[in-house]
Amino acid sequence: MSLRHALLGLLADSPQTGYDLTKRFEETLSGHAWNASHSQIYPELKRLLGDGLIEIVGEGSRGSKTYGVTAEGRAELRRWMFSPLGDTPPRNEFVLRLFLLSSLDLADTRVLVGQMAQASDVEVAGLTEAIATIERFTPPGTRPGYARFAAEFGRRYYELQSEWARWVLAELEKAS
Amino acid sequence: MSLRHALLGLLADSPQTGYDLTKRFEETLSGHAWNASHSQIYPELKRLLGDGLIEIVGEGSRGSKTYGVTAEGRAELRRWMFSPLGDTPPRNEFVLRLFLLSSLDLADTRVLVGQMAQASDVEVAGLTEAIATIERFTPPGTRPGYARFAAEFGRRYYELQSEWARWVLAELEKAS
DNA sequence: TGTTCCATGTAATAAGTTACATGATTTC
DNA sequence: GAAATCATGTAACTTATTACATGGAACA
Incomplete structure (x- = not known):
């Protein structure tokens, strides 16, 4: 399950809302690397929050929440980046x-x-x-x-x- | 859902049992193109059979069934091969x-x-x-x-x- | 006679997609 | 004030993975 690591990676670049993340998936990851729709992203953000890998760093208008990666999240991301490939089989x-x-x-x-x-x-x-x-x-x-x-x-x-x-x-x- | 087309494509090459197909997925497709385990393959073969895209061309020992592609199946495979890409998002x-x-x-x-x-x-x-x-x-x-x-x-x-x-x-x- | 390989299936769970649903803000 | 975009969520369904389950045949 690379979705959480994709989210951690995007958030490590800069704090973002679920909506921002959905767009970045569509624009950059969806075509070649990984796909995810908002209906998958929002629940996963809650899980990441529950696991202490991300945190809410700001709340904007329309009930938007901006998430950032915690130190723990960054460590998990790094661990995954260096872990051997083969976790999820490719699809092409x-x-x-x-x-x-x-x-x-x-x-x-x-x-x-x-x-x-x-x-x-x-x-x-x-x-x-x-x-x-x-x-x-x-x-x-x-x-x-x-x-x-x-x-x-x-x-x-x-x-x-x-x-x-x-x-x-x-x-x-x-x-x- | 490319699983059925992967199966049709493998069977078009030569008639095979579900077991053979499982091995060919592991050996050739799983690493770069598409993954599927036997628990997904067997039910899908039944569906393909029900849809008239494949047929049983022989039965061997241990209750094994050898499937081959029907004319209809071959037509569906060809249609898919020429259809535009983008049906399923890649994963890499x-x-x-x-x-x-x-x-x-x-x-x-x-x-x-x-x-x-x-x-x-x-x-x-x-x-x-x-x-x-x-x-x-x-x-x-x-x-x-x-x-x-x-x-x-x-x-x-x-x-x-x-x-x-x-x-x-x-x-x-x-x-x- | 024990181990490996052949051969097929189902059940439970997880992951992913599509559809449904709502409402605020901005732009024209 | 209508349309587009921002913003988040849930529900229903499909697909995929992991685990459970069984048994025949070949080989050593």
Whole structure:
């Protein structure tokens, strides 16, 4: 169950409300790392509060509560960050389809893999632009920050998908 | 819900029992694409049978049933393979940690990213060997088959993780 | 004859999704 | 004053995991 650690990690960055956290899941984590909706987030925040891993650091209008990580929470987060992977099995629809490619006939496979390459290229373009934006808004002499690292991973990942797909197409061409 | 399509895809390759399918999940899909245990697989096979997407093609000893995909099942599988991605949100602990890196202090970040690079190298080595084995057992003049494609993706993926981690280390070095 | 592997199932619990529900504040 | 956004919650349902349970066949 990585949800609590995702929440701890986001809150460690800066104190936030459940609503803020819901948006950050949607915007940054949901696409590549982890998904959670508000109906899961609010109850989990209460549990984290009960376990003393987070605390209420402020209350705003409309009954909003801003949570921050406690020392205990930060320790638990650190422990998890360094723990071995494999806690929760990955789930990746793209890779699943890749593993099931052999269920299609050769013509279908060619079409699908071609589509995979094209879709990946679109993502690469989007992330390349996002990275350019980050760089543009980074003052010279400053470190670009961690968002840059994540974006770089994303760009390289989609590049990999695209290049792999084209390699498969070439391999299929070879022998047939 | 991709479980049924994963099952259809595996059965499309060759008819199998629930037990066989459980093993193939563990061996091939569980690590990178999708996870499922036998307690989920058996009931889903019954549902697929009820929906006419698979059929029993043979019964062996110990009450084992071998399932095969029906024409309808194959059509449903094909439809899903070509449907747009995004049905189920991905889940990836490595990427989640990558997104939460900023919650660590600089020293911890360096250590963790270094460990990530090393762990990825181990995976690259394993997959490189697996690929060599596949190639060795492929008769000259033959297409190596789809397992080769999946292995290639895995190798490139771990290479990406390793290279990304080293790039991050270099970036962290730069500015401090 | 004991251990491992084959083979299938159910029950209890946990996690995740979708739908339902409410109300305050801001913006146009 | 209508619409969008902020803000939080619960209920119903589906999916997934862990634990429980059983027994046949192969092997040593």
